[in-house]
Amino acid sequence: MDTLCRSTQAPFEYALSIVNGKWKLKIIYELACTNTLRYGELKRNISKITHKMLTAGLKELENDGMIVRKEFCQIPPKVEYSLSKKGMSFVPILESLCDWGKSQQIIENGDTNA
Amino acid sequence: MDTLCRSTQAPFEYALSIVNGKWKLKIIYELACTNTLRYGELKRNISKITHKMLTAGLKELENDGMIVRKEFCQIPPKVEYSLSKKGMSFVPILESLCDWGKSQQIIENGDTNA
């Protein structure tokens, strides 16, 4: 097993810089599930997240080009968030993460480590 | 794009509970690259990590069954870490993360978000 090596380190760090954080993956996951969500919907969907954390997370992901923020100029305000192209290209990784989680949850008993 | 849905949420949270953390993925990555590493080698390889963070991260990953800790009873002590079966099953995800990072780094210019 040596498909990972020093040459993959920079891309790896780059990916982590975007995705590593307490709420980042959850936000992306949520948008991947539902395509488009308003701020309040995200807030309600992501259990335990606070206002502050969500706004911070959304801003960072937007700055990193992962999500698109669409603001409707109206009163009361309305803002919709969705994944960008870049964000969508990340979805397969979320899927493998889910698959992995599922398979490991199933094992979780007769597990003999290597 | 609706391959992710409510039914994948539990596995997703499970995966995050193991892998979400400032250093977890880097530790796993490092072990995936080199198979077996002593504590001191890990410490040297992972840039910026401190003693405290590394020991904490290793312990959690060990508790979650991702890595195997092999202690040699000798003076001076020697401890080797490596990925468990479970940890190894996670490596493909690291690879896709690297691939994704690489492709996005390449784009990073003529990028028109969706």
Added chain:
DNA sequence: CCGTATCCAAATCGATACTG
């Protein structure tokens, strides 16, 4: 060499109030 414990600084978080 590896790991634990401790102390203190710094970053993060949660609740809340306020603006457009």
Added chain:
DNA sequence: CAGTATCGATTTGGATACGG
């Protein structure tokens, strides 16, 4: 409704000392 600002409280993190 969406977002910013602020202020304690809690958590995390770094440096260091010590023990097996």
